[in-house]
Amino acid sequence: MDISSLNWLAILVAALSTFVIGAVWYGPVFGKIWMQENGFTEEDLKEANMGKIYGTAFVLELVMTINLALFLNRMSIKEGLLYGFFTGFGWIAMAMGVNYLFSRNSIRLWFIDSFYFVVSFTLMGAILTAWK
Numbered sequence: 001m002d003i004s005s006l007n008w009l010a011i012l013v014a015a016l017s018t019f020v021i022g023a024v025w026y027g028p029v030f031g032k033i034w035m036q037e038n039g040f041t042e043e044d045l046k047e048a049n050m051g052k053i054y055g056t057a058f059v060l061e062l063v064m065t066i067n068l069a070l071f072l073n074r075m076s077i078k079e080g081l082l083y084g085f086f087t088g089f090g091w092i093a094m095a096m097g098v099n100y101l102f103s104r105n106s107i108r109l110w111f112i113d114s115f116y117f118v119v120s121f122t123l124m125g126a127i128l129t130a131w132k
Helices: 008-029 031-038 042-047 050-072 077-102 107-130
Strands: none
Touching: 008 031, 008 050, 008 107, 031 107, 050 077, 050 107, 077 107
8 A cells, every 4th residue: 555646635635525424414404413312412512622622523534534544545436436335335334233232322313323434435446446
């Protein structure tokens, strides 16, 4: 694996795209249900150190994007979409499902959290393979 052949700008944009998806996903689309399923209140979120949370989340998203880029390097956009989807669904969503079963989280929360990653990885796969 030669990291020098990776498109670092595409990696950065793909990682940032997860934040855009997250803002919509955990905001107007599923925000209230997600808070309810986690037992959070508006006050809980106001008290959180969001700078630290967002900063750490971005680093983690960046590492995931670099990892995906290593797997998708030199693939077509169609393959990028498919492999991104199957990474999100087949590995991440299913692994989260096992974890959520044992931690007794609701299927609603599993759907919201895991399918955020399915959508994110599908888009990341498209960005990484389209932008050569």
